[in-house]
Amino acid sequence: RGMGVDVATLDAQVAEKARIKKYDKDLDDLYNNQLIQLDEQCCAIDEEIKQFRRAKDKELNAFRKGYQTKEQRREWDLQDPQQILNAPPTRIGDVDPRLGASSMQVFGGEDVNWPTRKKAMQEQVQT
Numbered sequence: 001r002g003m004g005v006d007v008a009t010l011d012a013q014v015a016e017k018a019r020i021k022k023y024d025k026d027l028d029d030l031y032n033n034q035l036i037q038l039d040e041q042c043c044a045i046d047e048e049i050k051q052f053r054r055a056k057d058k059e060l061n062a063f064r065k066g067y068q069t070k071e072q073r074r075e076w077d078l079q080d081p082q083q084i085l086n087a088p089p090t091r092i093g094d095v096d097p098r099l100g101a102s103s104m105q106v107f108g109g110e111d112v113n114w115p116t117r118k119k120a121m122q123e124q125v126q127t
Helices: 007-067 113-124
Strands: none
Touching: none
């Protein structure tokens, strides 16, 4: 062996390293391109799912608005703000079949028909 550096071997090593570096860069570029394509596909699928859910929610809200109003619910009789106004009176008169012995709705000396009796008495006085 002679003095000095084997230039041909060093050039071959440099070329091999450059080839490996280029191969790794090309492989990284390929993976990056695939990653970008997959990301775009996932974003498109996500957008499609969002649109589908929006359409379903819109359809559901339209159904609720058309067929499930407050007045049609089971609990409406408990939540009706006009309940007191629409309810029948507690008792109609002294002889009310809805009232039992323990209802505490009929008291001795109470005059249920007082307004009509008073009006009749006033008419008698005027004539």
